[in-house]
Amino acid sequence: GEGAVHADAEKLMPEVRAALADNFNTPVVKASLHAALALANRFVDEGKGIDKAVRRRTIARLGRDIRIVGEALGILSQKPSVYLAGRRDRLVRLRNVDVAGVEKLMADRVAARAEKDFKRADEIRVQLGQLGVELKDTPEGTTWAVIDD
Known part of the structure; x- marks a missing residue:
């Protein structure tokens, strides 16, 4: 929509x-993209104190401009x-992660948590960490990612 957006x-x-x-100064482009993101x-996270219409237009403008720069x-x-x-598939191949083994351990952890055996669930989390896998517990369930260090 038309109207003011945040100056930044x-x-x-x-x-x-x-x-x-x-001279196609990509480090500056990346820094500008980072600042815009x-x-x-x-x-998106902290809209307090900002006019809702300005906030909405600012998010829309940033989204549009970020897409334009990304396409370019x-x-x-x-x-x-x-x-x-x-990315996960590439890291799995690079690090030789046994996906079936990870999925089995995750299922074991879900079962342990359901049985309120949190000690076992924590042990499985540590075991997965030693295999190079990190878990993310969310309200929708648990996901995993290969640790990329």
């Missing part, structure tokens, strides 16, 4: 254009879930 949301495109004109996250650079084109699944 106006910075991304001019900064990117200047950086690209400056941080601002978008802040507006050939990045950010995949859905996050597709990218993250591909």
Whole structure:
């Protein structure tokens, strides 16, 4: 929609254009993208004290500009879930992670938690960590990722 956006949301495109004109200065482009993403996250997470219409327009503007920059650079084109699944698959191959073994241990951990055997559940979490796997417990369930250090 038309109307004012937060002043910091106006910075991304001019900064990117200047950086690209400056011998394709990708470190500056990346820094500008990072700042825009941080601002978008802040507006999504903490909208207090900001006019709702300005907040909504700012998030929309940042989303549009981030997509434009991403398309120009050939990045950010995949859905996050597709990218993250591909990244996990690459790390699984690189680190020789036994996916079936991880899934079995996760099922054992779910069972231990259901039985309120939290000591066993914690032991399984540690065991998975030693295999290079980190768990993320969410309200929707537990997911895992290969530790990328």
